[in-house]
Amino acid sequence: MVTRRTESTDRKTRTDAERNRERILEVAKKAFTRSGANASLDEIAKQAGIGPGTLYRHFPTRDELIEAVYRTEVEKLAAAEQTFAETMPPLDALRAWMLLFVDYIATKKIIAPALNSMVGGPSKMFEASHAQIWEAIRVLVKRAVDSGAIRKDLDPIDLLRALIGVANVATSPDWQKSARRLVDILITGARSGG
Amino acid sequence: MVTRRTESTDRKTRTDAERNRERILEVAKKAFTRSGANASLDEIAKQAGIGPGTLYRHFPTRDELIEAVYRTEVEKLAAAEQTFAETMPPLDALRAWMLLFVDYIATKKIIAPALNSMVGGPSKMFEASHAQIWEAIRVLVKRAVDSGAIRKDLDPIDLLRALIGVANVATSPDWQKSARRLVDILITGARSGG
DNA sequence: TTGTTATCCGGAGGCTACCTCCGTTTTTAT
DNA sequence: ATAAAAACGGAGGTAGCCTCCGGATAACAA
Numbered sequence A, B: 001m002v003t004r005r006t007e008s009t010d011r012k013t014r015t016d017a018e019r020n021r022e023r024i025l026e027v028a029k030k031a032f033t034r035s036g037a038n039a040s041l042d043e044i045a046k047q048a049g050i051g052p053g054t055l056y057r058h059f060p061t062r063d064e065l066i067e068a069v070y071r072t073e074v075e076k077l078a079a080a081e082q083t084f085a086e087t088m089p090p091l092d093a094l095r096a097w098m099l100l101f102v103d104y105i106a107t108k109k110i111i112a113p114a115l116n117s118m119v120g121g122p123s124k125m126f127e128a129s130h131a132q133i134w135e136a137i138r139v140l141v142k143r144a145v146d147s148g149a150i151r152k153d154l155d156p157i158d159l160l161r162a163l164i165g166v167a168n169v170a171t172s173p174d175w176q177k178s179a180r181r182l183v184d185i186l187i188t189g190a191r192s193g194g
Numbered sequence C: 001t002t003g004t005t006a007t008c009c010g011g012a013g014g015c016t017a018c019c020t021c022c023g024t025t026t027t028t029a030t
Numbered sequence D: 001a002t003a004a005a006a007a008c009g010g011a012g013g014t015a016g017c018c019t020c021c022g023g024a025t026a027a028c029a030a
Helices: A015-035 A041-047 A052-058 A062-087 A090-107 A111-118 A127-146 A156-168 A175-191 B015-035 B041-047 B052-058 B062-087 B090-107 B111-118 B127-146 B156-168 B175-191
Strands: none
Touching (some): A015 A052, A015 A062, A041 A052, A062 A090, A090 A127, A127 A156, A156 A175, A175 B156, A175 B175, B015 B041, B015 B052, B015 B062, B041 B052, B062 B127, B090 B127
16 A cells, blocks of 8 residues: 555556657667767657657656666566576576676677666666576576586676676677687586586 | 978977876876766866866877776786786686786776776777786786696686676675685686696 | 646756867977 | 977867756546
């Protein structure tokens, strides 16, 4: 139950509001992909055919907009976890997901800026999305640990941190090979005693 | 030999120019440490007691300023490589340097912003500094490979990329433990067949 | 359909930061 | 002392950020 400040019943969100919201996300996704996290918000608003005020009402801060764009991508990543877990042996599933993670970040450049603007300021962004990613890798690691494939004291977040590193430097042409090697190293290191 | 466009002899750089340059670097270091890579350049100029024009003449772009601040820190890191290499066994030296790398980035927050503004745009920053860091870890890895401590096909840059990841997320309180675990994983993974 | 009201829109405008341009000042060298 | 090169500095054009509020519009009741 939520406290009501009047006796009037709640209304459903207006259709134009919802339509604008999605239009903003659509344009913002392209803008961030093209120009990075510093794309002009006024410009995004213009391209979406709305005023700046409308944009800022929907997404009061730049980070909130980035996070919203980011969220759909994150959900796809989280979904992949289930697929892998159901169709692969524990260690393979973990490795596959790690590779997908890196690939995803590098291909769509959406996430990288998001991760970057996370650093260097007390932004609450990422908290929600972080939970999903964390849960995905936590499940994969736990499954691998239970099967005895990797060491028990492995903290899933350590792997994530390493992966983010690759993502950040994934601008060079041969990043894919490098990423694969790194994942291999991490997997090997995580096996430890067997 | 450099081509001269006149017959006049070259002059040495003016003393006030050199003095201002160092004053800018001094102020910029504090500013970036405090406010991150987006600190106001006009503000930095003001605090250095100079006009904006002077700042931009010395450092035409923001990245060039960041890179200049960054360079001195990088040189210290590169110097540590020699110390470690002379006083430790190969594998220990490599591990120690990796830990120092992470620690350095997290403590002084100067480097993290630098790494971040590298992503998302064709900035030539980092190229010079990158060479030093790369050389440092290359030597350490080569030494470890020659001694048979780690696998021969290890690419040093892979390790760097992983470390940058830790650095980026080094804002959380327990990052040090995480960093140490991650370095251990990487070292273990790099050992492979022995 | 019409009226009422909560909700949302839009863009003008104040503010800040970026970066340049060029007249003035300072330093170097003769 | 004087000339020339080099550097300074800050006014100001431009652009992005974000807010504010009068007006428009969709949802709901009658």
